[in-house]
Amino acid sequence: MTTESSLHQRRRALTEPELAGIPWLPRLTPDERAYAAGELQISEAQPGDLVCRMGRPVTYWFGVVDGLLKMSSENAEGQSLTFAGLPPGGWFGEGTVLKRESYRYNVQTLRKSLVAGLPVESFHRLLDQSIGFNRFVMNQLNERLGQFIAAREIDRMNSPDLRVARSLAALFHPVLYPGVGEVLRITQQELAYLVGLSRQRVNEALANLQAQNLIRIEYGGLRVLDLEGLRYMKHPPSG
Numbered sequence: 001m002t003t004e005s006s007l008h009q010r011r012r013a014l015t016e017p018e019l020a021g022i023p024w025l026p027r028l029t030p031d032e033r034a035y036a037a038g039e040l041q042i043s044e045a046q047p048g049d050l051v052c053r054m055g056r057p058v059t060y061w062f063g064v065v066d067g068l069l070k071m072s073s074e075n076a077e078g079q080s081l082t083f084a085g086l087p088p089g090g091w092f093g094e095g096t097v098l099k100r101e102s103y104r105y106n107v108q109t110l111r112k113s114l115v116a117g118l119p120v121e122s123f124h125r126l127l128d129q130s131i132g133f134n135r136f137v138m139n140q141l142n143e144r145l146g147q148f149i150a151a152r153e154i155d156r157m158n159s160p161d162l163r164v165a166r167s168l169a170a171l172f173h174p175v176l177y178p179g180v181g182e183v184l185r186i187t188q189q190e191l192a193y194l195v196g197l198s199r200q201r202v203n204e205a206l207a208n209l210q211a212q213n214l215i216r217i218e219y220g221g222l223r224v225l226d227l228e229g230l231r232y233m234k235h236p237p238s239g
Helices: 003-009 016-020 030-039 094-099 120-129 131-156 160-171 188-195 199-211 227-232
Strands: 041-045 050-052 060-066 069-074 080-086 106-109 113-119 215-218 221-224
Touching: 003 041, 030 113, 030 120, 060 094, 060 120, 080 160, 080 188, 094 120, 094 131, 113 120, 120 131, 160 188, 160 199, 160 221, 160 227, 188 199, 199 215
Parallel strands: none
Antiparallel strands: 041 113, 050 106, 060 113, 069 080, 069 106, 215 221
């Protein structure tokens, strides 16, 4: 049994608190919101589950209600490129849904996660009828393009401190991931998976960033003190 089919079999309707965490629902009219709430499904994904798999046809537009996912792909040489970490509040894959294509990337859970999905046909119905939904999706596409360009730049960076700083800044993106807030619940191992570095090197980079007063390491997560500083840091901290 594939991960996708088992996730599909475990799907259920969203509870009211879960619906309250969907960032685009408030953009809809009451009738549109009632329709979307009836179409949305949610499923619990286990660590390592593939929510989206390269080459598989798109079935849902997905969003992270709770947990952490990684969007990545592999080139012909088998080298992996991480496009994005996907924390709570993040909805992804709208470009694929728009074109009704097969996935060109994998999306894998890094920890137990709650993943919501809006069926493709429901997505297109809202796109045809809802101005608020259209604006949200257009904004997503615009912000996602910038994120993917940044991911390419991060992948070429030789400085581990810069890689960690820029990757953290991406995870705290207020438009793409409104559910994160000021504190991101993430382990150093999970961050290492996203950045493509060893846990030890990520630990060193976080200590350097904390010494620069850019972040504060807290129990079970990280608090960003200077998001612009993370975004535009050009040189690794000395030390």
